[in-house]
Amino acid sequence: MTHVFQCEDTLTGMMTGVYDAWDSRLGHQKVRLTTAQNIDREFFCEYVWVKPDLTKAEKVLRTVRERLGEEAYEMIAYAASYPDERKADAIYRMIVLGLSLPVGRQISGMLTQPDVQLVFELKRKAWHIAHRYLGFVRFRELRTGVLLSEIDAEADVLALIAPHFTDRLPMENWVIYDRGRQKAAVHPLGKGFFILEEVKEEEFFGICNSKKEECFEALWKTFHRAIGIEERTNTRLQGSLLPGKYRRFMNEFSTEKTYA
Amino acid sequence: MGAWVGQQMDLQRKLEILADAAKYDVACTSSGVDRGNGKKGMGNCIAPGICHSFSSDGRCLSLLKILFTNECVFDCKYCINRRSNDVPRASFTPQEVCDLVIGFYRRNYIEGLFLSSGILRSPDVTMELLYQTLYKLRREYDFQGYIHVKAIPGADARLIEKTGYLADRMSVNLELPTAEGLQALAPQKKREKMLAPIQQVQKGCTQNKQELMLYRHAPKFVPAGQSTQMIIGATGENDWQILKVAEHMYRRYELKRVFYSAFLRVNEDSLLPVLPGGPPLLREHRLYQADWLLRFYGFGAEELLTEDKPDFNLLLDPKCDWALRHLERFPVEVMKADYHTLLRVPGIGYRSAQRIVKARRLGTLDYQNLKKMGVVLKRAVYFITCGGKQMYPVKLKEDYILRNLLDGKEKLPGGAKKEVSYRQLTLFDDPRFSV
Known part of the structure; x- marks a missing residue:
């Protein structure tokens, strides 16, 4: 048996x-x-x-x-x-x-x-x-100064990527929210991170962005557009290195503004 | 806040001009340094580097790649920013660069800064401005992210040294593979002048290594090493010459990377070639493959190409090409061959070779295992035996292997495929030899 x-x-x-x-x-x-x-x-x-x-x-x-x-x-x-x-x-x-x-x-x-x-x-x-998400996570600054990011990862990578961001941005308050698993990695300024489970989306997404946020987003889009060489355009290569599923939360690929 | 938003419009335009002007620089790697943050300021670096996005040409975006200014006193034929071109000009201030870097870095858009520049008034003035920018970023903003900066040839050695202590990687572009090419297209630049800062940085790195051995916390000088870049196809050099130059740069100057950039005709000039098929992207690709063979696989330039056969076969990657010319060394027995022999088998990379060496000590391998370890059997199958057996009976014949390798679904960029589809295949199938 x-x-x-x-x-x-x-x-x-x-x-x-x-x-x-x-x-x-x-x-x-x-x-x-x-x-x-x-x-x-x-x-x-x-x-x-x-x-x-x-x-x-x-x-x-x-x-x-x-x-x-x-x-x-x-x-x-x-x-x-x-x-x-x-x-x-x-x-x-x-x-x-x-x-x-x-x-x-x-x-x-x-x-x-x-x-x-x-x-x-x-x-x-x-x-x-996990390694892809180290690069593809996009933070946006909220009115309160907190950096918020959203991911929808295939694997449960939150605990694997959070130490990297803790080391990188120790003097910031930031949150990475895994939409599919409803989990969030939360990092308060100057401290270690922790993982919250069963977090509802509304808890984070009611707050509006800071005033500078729109400017930086526009600047980044400008940069992203300007840095591509037209004569070498290769969207298939771009697509295989950065598949569509990652682009959902990356502002350089959003055509319309998603957050007010 | 209102004033800040007002300035943004201006900054937006500048960024557009100066990113556009910097896009022809190839290097965008953020690798080679492992640095924790140390609980202050902002930023860290990890050795493999991180890609943050990919641009429409499929290149990785890791660093904020900008020119400090696109004004330039030089008039190099191939360069979009040459003095005689009528293009919009702009310059950043150190403060603006810092604002951009910090703003982008916090939002995880970038891994750091790549700062190059046209020559404003004189090399010294330009280098001083780059130094000031880096100083502000490192000391005032406590920025620990990756910084790649150009050493301006002809600038004062002390300025370059001071900048080197703030940067992670420095680079000087060789621009063209040979001094003759440089003479023809960029007569104001001299080869010796370009090599001087490279030598200086190399010397600085060596000294710094000794200092670090004695004093662990001594400031680090260009910890990620230096790189350079060559334009491919603007002048008549063949692949053999280019590869020899690259090998020389790796051996003599201990460079970390040599980048190759397919020539793009951005200026109308009678001295520049017209390449009917567009930029030679496939050739660039083959050079990169060969470059890897030089750095990680223990190949020498002389083995891959010779004076009589000075160009790569565009249809085959350099390693397969080499293997086909040295069939007497194959097949290789995977269970017994040493690491360096395994490295030379097409389809086995250095990671899978490491895995094989480690795993076979503890058990017997079969083809299924090899596949799981990351060996590309499509290519490797002709060159290996595993436990004394071939995967399936294949002939160790040059034309047989070549035909099968080309039959596979390997995607060849740049339209090389259609040239072969109606022709009898020979070993010397090279589109550039066709009449």
């Missing part, structure tokens, strides 16, 4: 799943992890709902960091943010395999193992998305 551990689709959720699955002492072959919420139930399976638990997750993450190394830790954190139903199980198998090795740190290079390979692949995808 296989036990399926259903985890919440967050790093904490999955790490708790890893803890519980291991702790159940059923044997690694007899447990499975999933993050899917609506699954087709199978015969001869028992389904266990895993309640996210920060203490358990931290224990697992600490072990991963100490025994499997920083690289494996990063791989797992990035892979966990990518939407793929196989990820929880692959991460579990990778940790199990890694802890059985005499030198745990080698796990991040074992790309011949299908589970490690999958985690690696997901990490690569998530990293690309």
